[in-house]
Amino acid sequence: MHDEITAALLGALRRSGWSPGRVLLTGWFSFRDGEATAGDVLAERQVSAALTRAGIRHDTAWSPGFRPGALSLETARPEVYDTLLFVCGPVHGPQVAALHARFGSCRRLAAGVSVVDPADPAVTGFHEIVARDGAAAPARHDLAATAPAGPLPPVAAVVLSHGQGEYGARRRHEEANAKITGWLAGKDCARMPADTRLAxxxxxxxxxxxxxxxxVSRCDLVVTTRLHGLVLALRTGTPVIAVDPVAGGAKVTAQARAVGWPALVNAADLGEEALDHWWRWALSEPGRTAAARHSMG
Incomplete structure (x- = not known):
């Protein structure tokens, strides 16, 4: 797919013989109270790659809430840059408009953006805009469509129980869920909350x-504290890490033993080491083969 926007952007950067010294790459992913979407981050990656290929020095400003410790709008010194480049999302509102005041000494460009109101100060403050859409702009392919991306990580369905009061003092559900979700937050995977409850x-x-x-059949694995999370994942041939959230073991443990499923962790042993061990196994060929033997498909 032809990347119209980066081609037009590079033309804008060097129009009339002007050559940028150092560019600060920004977007909604830069604002402390903004947001970093998958599309925003891929758009940044696409433009960064294009700037690198063109030999243009640049830095990216990230929200401290998204990438703590990285260069941010607060720590980027305007005098270091001669160009500010805003990519993706709408050019709209006070946050974008504030960039023009802070980086008033820079040439300011926007690329791959939506122009909602051409009269908005957030729009008029740019010297040039290469829009993806807007009132007077031809529609162009979004920057994220052709951005470089690495291998896709596994998809993990997460099926947790929050109830089961019948187990009384033996319940370890809150502790188990906190350990599981905290551990999953650090895994390179697409996490998909799921529930066996129907409605x-x-x-x-x-x-x-x-x-x-x-x-669950479309996932690479399931992580669950529910008996039916275990049973139904295996029915579809999907590997599962079963965690029994009841001290001493209860129905999840009993079912794992009944079907001969080894990837079981009890509440007392729940920790990153045990979860990592079964994660590696579940995604391995032996783990997938073991799950396939249970499939009714």
Missing amino acids: CDDWRLCGTAEQFLAL
Whole structure:
């Protein structure tokens, strides 16, 4: 796919013989109270790669909430840069407008953005805009469409229980869930919260058992504290890490033993070492083969 926006951007950067010294690359991912979306980050990667290929020195300003310790708008010194480049998202509102005041000494460009209101000070403050869409702009392919990306990580369905009051003092659900979710936050994977609970009036929940089976069947593995998270994942041939959140073991342990599934962690042994061990196994060929033997598909 032809990247129209970066081609037009490089033309804008060097128009009339002007050559940038150092560029500060910004976007909504730069604002402390903004947000970093997958599209924003891929757009930054695409433009950064284009600048590198063109031999243009540049830095990226990141939100401290997204990448603590990285260069931010607060720590970037305007006098270091002669160009500010804003990529992706809408050029709209006071946060974008404030960039023009802080970096008033820089040439300011925007690329791959949406122009909602051409009269907005956030828009008029740029010297040039290469828009992806807007009132007077032809529609162009978004920057994220052709951005470089690495190998896709595994998709993990996360099926947790928050109830089961019948176990009384033996319940370790809150501690188990906190350890699991804290551990998962550090894994390179796409995390997908899922629930075995069905509903006909909540779009976030499956409405039929078949819908839930379809969901877990498309995942690379399942991490669960629910008996049916274990049973239904294995029914679809999806490897599962089963955690029993009841002290001393209860129905999750009993079911794992009944079906001969080894990837079981009890509440007392729950920690990163045990979870990492079974993560590696579940994603390995032996783990996938073991799960496939349970499949009814």
